[in-house]
Amino acid sequence: MSRDLPESGRREFLKTFSLMAGGTALLSTFPSMAKLYASSVNKSPSQPVVRLGVIGTGSRGQYLMQMLQNVPDTEIVAVCDDFKPHLDQAVALTGGKASPYSDYRRLLERKDVEGVIIAVPLHLHAAIAIDAMKAGKHVFSEKSMAKTTDECASMLKVHYQTGKILQIGHQRVFDIRFVRGVQWIRDGHIGPVTQIRAWWHRNNDWRREVIPPSTERRTNWRLYREYSCGLMTELASHHLQVANWVLDAHPVSVTGTGSINYWKDGREVFDNVAVIYTYPGGVQFIYDSVISNKKYGLEVQVMGPLGTVEMEAGKYFLENPPPAPGIVQLINSIEKDLFEVVPVGGPSWVPENPSEDKGTYFINKILYSDGSDMQLVAFAEAVRQNKIVPGLAEQGYLAGVATLLGDEATLTGKTIYWPSELEVEAIKKTAEI
């Protein structure tokens, strides 16, 4: 399929990838990205096609399939879903070229499938990903990693045992705004990170149209505890991955709360959550999410004594920006002397209003990619080269576990500590046994 437009897709990929490589944060965090980039630049026109299967062809699965159509030298040869309308749509998306399956195990039996894209409801991630890796397939699975911490650990363990790629769909790792932001922070421009504040606000009921009514739970699986942990796994996991990446660590503990205070429609997951994660060194990651107000949208603010980075906006703000030219300061001073109202009884303190600094963008370029396409490009390239990108599976794992510990904190009202058995090194050891 993507063979139809390999050159334009390839040019776009190289352009974006070279922009990302301009900042070294991605490459220093994931050194093998440099190798992927180098081999992509130097590859011959007769590069082998990567043959992929897509398991789960609902809205997200079809979105990823559309992205894959722009990825050079990839081909979707098989699609799987147990909901026939979605399966038919997926086959149509491939122009009828992909073989349909209703049982993912039959798809995994195909020898020509090198990797699978998993876009099924959260509670199914682990079983399918583990089966796929054991069947010798490389795995790209949508976020969050899995429904339980044990499942996350099992997935990482099987990844180590089989040597198969395990990439979780945290696309911000491949978003140039975040790459540049992390680079900026690591270069010390805001000083040591002292706090990260993030939020994700929407104003909708988060429901999908249900046809027929008997499919309510499987269609709106995000709203039910059996399948999902709601706002934590569906939204917070992205920003937790960013916090882990920025701080190059996972949280030590988390405390939080949540409730259903607006969408009282039979859902089982919270419609609002607020959590505080503590990282090594006492750095706090403060996060909240609501789906009853969208004024503030979403953002990740990384703060230090010298400045602030707003990752989603791709901007930085300095606490003490460079002064304006002397002539401008002089004009402002004269203007102030002439026109400012001097109160008779002035305030005894200066109001601590927010800074009016508009910030500076990391890149002066209109972005058409949020990393969703680049993550698939990277996955396809890693599959082609049969090379694991060190650290990438762990990013997904640490974000997944942090998300689930946060969910546990909101449910129990207790402070939850990161269990030692969930350390990456501990998983590695169990994989070696």
Added chain:
Amino acid sequence: MKDTVITARQKINELRIVLICYALANLFNVWGILRFHTPWKELFTAQLWVLAVTGFLYALVWIARIIWWIVRYILKRPRS
């Protein structure tokens, strides 16, 4: 409408006024640099601001002229 003649002398005079405004704007820039201890390279890098101040001063000259012309017209107007 009759043709307007701007003499060479008038042109040189206007040019002199603009140059004086420009010189004053540069002095204003030097004052800003000294008062706020900013780098001397602003003598060159802040030239856009200097040009803006030049324009402002030249506009002031014209406002002063227009006021003078109006006052002169009122004073010289024949009384009925």
